[in-house]
Amino acid sequence: MPDVEGHPTREEMDLRTVLNALADPLRYGVVSALLREAEGTARTCASFNLPVSKSTLTHHFRVLREAGLVRQVDRGNNRAATLRTEDLDACFPGLLDLLRANP
Template sequence: MRVLDHPRPEDIRLEAVLHALADPMRLEVVRFLAQAGGEVACSEIDLAVSKSTGTHHYRVLREAGIINQVYRGTAKLNSLRREDLDALFPGLLDSVIAAAARLGTRASSARHSG
């Protein structure tokens, strides 16, 4: 079985987490995983990018320590490393997800009212 490398909790760095969360596509993945609350296959998250670009975004999130990825058969399943992130950076993940949700709502309503 193929195993992917993940940083140990003590190796997760704030600057890497913030860099990963600064990209709108990666932030959308994090929002989706937070709402799902468990493991989600990559194919369940609809990103408007090519497969190779999507793979890059997942890799950045995994290498930053934001998500955990495991293979189950042929599917690669993703989940948030919420426990690790909350222990290292209390409130950061919830604040970023809440802010992204507010921005997403504003962007959506602006598109529909224009």
């Protein structure tokens, strides 16, 4: 069962859900940008400068969070996202390497 923030456990992460989340070019771009950062780097949602409304931005990050791609934490008036590298490598070996090779 996902935690109160909507983050699935490793056992709940599903490849089809992850691939569906990555199918959107904006969400793929967010994950790609996080892959280029140092591991564990947390970025606010607004720092990605996506050309969408705030509500659409919230939707995209919810999809990423619920798929298990990112972990979000509250930081005052905003939320910061980090890539769940360790969980993704454990559940889907090689996936992040493919994404790094295809930014």
